[in-house]
Amino acid sequence: LPGSTLVRSSAASEWYKRQALKGYSLTLPYPEKAGIAPDISVTDYGHKIVYARLGQQLRIAAMVDIGYDGDQLRESRIQALKNIVARSFPELEGLDKAEAWTGMRPSTPAGPPMLGRAGYRNLWMNLGQGSLGFTLAAGSAVVLGALIDNQAPTISLEGLTWKQTA
DSSP states (O other): OTTEEEEEETTTTEEEEEEEEEEEEEEEEOOSSTTSSOSSOEEETTTTEEEEEETTEEEEEEEEESSOOSSOOOHHHHHHHHHHHHHHOTTOOOGGGOEEEEEEEEEOTTSSOEEEEOSSTTOEEEEOBGGGHHHHHHHHHHHHHHHHTTOOOSSOOTTTBTTTTO
């Protein structure tokens, strides 16, 4: 598939596949009036959209394409995103002027990230969160920090370690 890469761990002598998901996002000024948009990060699982306040901006990240090369925006995808956002938050202004952009989100084939040591004593992995990268970033960093400090993480790592996610 376009955007697909292979990552090789020579220590493990195995190949691991990672697929880039092309994600779509909007950024617009956070509304001044209270109650118009979420004040904290919220995931709309029904529409697969994440709303996050970043300072004085509202970041809206959603939908992914697999197999589309490059960073060109597909206007039909952006318009579909704007339509869903407008229905979900009818008082939200500025969607017509929102900065629309796309980025590649590395993902593992099964979805969970790869966390932990990868073959070398000083090589640690925290990658492959895919469409949930922003959502999983802080938690993944806490887990990796505990592992680097030789402490047990507060969650089970079943299915999240380098060998298990390959």
